[in-house]
Amino acid sequence: MLKLCDNPSRSGDFPRSLLYLVVLALVGWGAVTAVAENASLDIKVDQVGYLLNAPKVVLVTAAGRTFEVRRAADNATVFRETLGPALSDADTGDQVRTADFSSLREAGTYYLFVPDVGRSWTFSIRPDVFSRAYYLAMRAFYGQRCGVAVDLGPEFPGFSHAACHLKGEFHSSSGKQGPRDNVGGWHDAGDYGRYVVNSGISTGTLLWAWELFGDKVKNIKLNIPESGNGTPDILNEARWNLEWMLKMQDDDGGAWQKQTSERFPGFIMPEDDKLSSEVIGTGQAPYKSTCATADLAALAAIAARVYKPFDAKFAARNLEAARKAWLWTEKYPNVTFRNPPGVSTGEYGDDSCKDERLWAAAELWRTTGEQGYNEFFLKNYADFRPSLDSPSPEGWREVAPMGLWTYALADRKGDAVATADIRKSTAAAARAIVERTRKNPYHVSMVAKDYVWGSNGVAANYGMALLVANVLAPDPSFRETALDNLHYLLGRNAFSLSWVTQVGEHPFRHPHHRPSGADKNAEPWPGMLSGGPNADRQDAVLRALPADLPPAKIYADDQGSYASNEICINWQAALVFLLAGNLP
Ligand SMILES: [Zn+2]
Numbered sequence: 350m351l352k353l354c355d356n357p358s359r360s361g362d363f364p365r366s367l368l369y370l371v372v373l374a375l376v377g378w379g380a381v382t383a384v385a386e387n388a389s390l391d392i393k394v395d396q397v398g399y400l401l402n403a404p405k406v407v408l409v410t411a412a413g414r415t416f417e418v419r420r421a422a423d424n425a426t427v428f429r430e431t432l433g434p435a436l437s438d439a440d441t442g443d444q445v446r447t448a449d450f451s452s453l454r455e456a457g458t459y460y461l462f463v464p465d466v467g468r469s470w471t472f473s474i475r476p477d478v479f480s481r482a483y484y485l486a487m488r489a490f491y492g493q494r495c496g497v498a499v500d501l502g503p504e505f506p507g508f509s510h511a512a513c514h515l516k517g518e519f520h521s522s523s524g525k526q527g528p529r530d531n532v533g534g535w536h537d538a539g540d541y542g543r544y545v546v547n548s549g550i551s552t553g554t555l556l557w558a559w560e561l562f563g564d565k566v567k568n569i570k571l572n573i574p575e576s577g578n579g580t581p582d583i584l585n586e587a588r589w590n591l592e593w594m595l596k597m598q599d600d601d602g603g604a605w606q607k608q609t610s611e612r613f614p615g616f617i618m619p620e621d622d623k624l625s626s627e628v629i630g631t632g633q634a635p636y637k638s639t640c641a642t643a644d645l646a647a648l649a650a651i652a653a654r655v656y657k658p659f660d661a662k663f664a665a666r667n668l669e670a671a672r673k674a675w676l677w678t679e680k681y682p683n684v685t686f687r688n689p690p691g692v693s694t695g696e697y698g699d700d701s702c703k704d705e706r707l708w709a710a711a712e713l714w715r716t717t718g719e720q721g722y723n724e725f726f727l728k729n730y731a732d733f734r735p736s737l738d739s740p741s742p743e744g745w746r747e748v749a750p751m752g753l754w755t756y757a758l759a760d761r762k763g764d765a766v767a768t769a770d771i772r773k774s775t776a777a778a779a780r781a782i783v784e785r786t787r788k789n790p791y792h793v794s795m796v797a798k799d800y801v802w803g804s805n806g807v808a809a810n811y812g813m814a815l816l817v818a819n820v821l822a823p824d825p826s827f828r829e830t831a832l833d834n835l836h837y838l839l840g841r842n843a844f845s846l847s848w849v850t851q852v853g854e855h856p857f858r859h860p861h862h863r864p865s866g867a868d869k870n871a872e873p874w875p876g877m878l879s880g881g882p883n884a885d886r887q888d889a890v891l892r893a894l895p896a897d898l899p900p901a902k903i904y905a906d907d908q909g910s911y912a913s914n915e916i917c918i919n920w921q922a923a924l925v926f927l928l929a930g931n932l933p
Pocket of ligand 1: 494514
């Protein structure tokens with residue numbers, strides 16, 4: 350089965366008792382700090398907060414009439430208003446009222462008080478309110494580094510692991526044999542595999558965050574080993590994975606699909622995983638796969654322009670890799686991948702690599718301006734325009750929007766008709782998202798069918814689409830609606846839960862993430878986005894929840910729920926993009 354973060358069931362999973370879940374739901378246990386122990390889960394607030402000059406809305410799912418915003422320091426009431434009317438929300442089954450205090454424009458730390466209901470978790474109003482969350486979300490990639498010892502330092506004592514997966518070899522399906530010690534890259538998700546397809550969209554999203562919001566992120570130091578080397582840290586971190594991806598390219602230009610063990614290890618630390626790390630291919634000539642190769646071409650083409658001012662040699666190496674990869678996909682336009690016999694790790698399989706090739710051609714044209722890439726794009730782009738109107742929830746699988754957007758975002762002059770067409774379609778799709786988000790009682794862009802594996806990534810990707818639209822066809826409502834989706838992820842949701850570990854007073858605490866499960870720390874590794882509610886219930890924890898739950902409530906903060914509570918680099922990258930776009 351294909352999934353957003355494509356990981357079939359894991360060994361070493363164990364559902365916790367449902368009683369625990371009930372206790373969690375009833376008393377809201379799990380706050381990292383004791384500041385607001387008595388907060389009501391019926392008041393749903395972005396636990397990070399709100400931008401000074403943006404709309405500020407909190408949601409209330411209990412019967413109340415008025416609300417107050419109180420200053421946390423002295424409990425003084427600074428704003429008082431009536432709640433909006435109760436609206437029925439089909440996706441959660443909740444009756445939802447809005448508490449709108451957009452006109453409050455005084456920076457500070459506050460909480461909401463609703464008579465007869467209680468108080469909310471605390472939140473801030475500041476122009477740089479998302480800076481800390483951005484820092485932690487980017488540092489989560491550092492925590493996923495493979496092949497090197499990782500230590501989050503004095504800020505998070507005890508969050509460390511020794512160098513892992515230092516030995517690799519060619520699997521029989523790769524067409525080669527012997528040792529292949531490609532060290533590096535990021536662990537993909539809660540497991541320790543590394544996958545070129547998912548690496549492509551994830552690393553590409555980070556490089557795009559740099560290209561679109563470089564001014565906002567360039568001076569944010571991530572306290573990683575490369576900090577201070579003259580290159581912005583977001584690019585330093587992305588390069589860690591990119592270097593590994595480049596090593597997955599064979600001499601003929603093709604890229605192998607993945608490097609993982611044959612099966613998932615148990616819930617152990619990465620350095621204790623002694624299963625052999627295998628470069629895995631398709632099992633028959635040409636052994637490499639087209640989607641992986643085209644994703645590598647797209648990513649390396651972006652890297653060729655992004656890294657040029659900081660490391661021209663590295664940029665040139667990327668351009669050469671991208672060209673070679675592109676040529677390989679011309680020779681083999683649709684070699685798809687399925688797990689070879691005996692391999693049960695994530696597949697990231699895809700029936701069609703046409704959209705990956707479209708993305709690669711567009712990025713190569715944007716970087717080089719060469720006609721061959723332009724012609725391929727112009728011949729094919731119209732087939733993919735509908736993907737802007739109804740994006741696939743599987744962002745790693747359907748990368749056509751990246752191809753279309755990058756063509757229209759390019760500084761160089763492309764075909765005027767195609768550019769105008771993409772711009773118009775992107776803006777129209779964004780307006781439709783804005784309209785339905787305004788009607789949604791939870792102020793989220795999600796529709797019922799979006800509550801799939803990795804639904805939080807779907808929410809983050811709506812945010813990304815809106816921010817891209819705001820660049821192509823600026824409209825304040827695009828940015829405001831992007832913020833709505835960010836608010837949803839940070840606590841303004843049915844569970845009143847921040848879906849980013851160690852962010853906010855009431856974050857989720859039991860990710861399906863091996864280091865968090867195996868280490869001695871009470872809290873999970875910080876800055877990681879949960880997969881989120883999933884109506885498809887592919888794990889036993891979700892199947893044990895009541896049968897009549899509405900889709901947006903099918904979620905469990907339980908390590909065993911890999912289908913709703915795993916972390917994954919692709920939706921993590923979309924979160925970073927959304928946060929980066931809202932930095933000052
Ligand atoms: Zn590793």
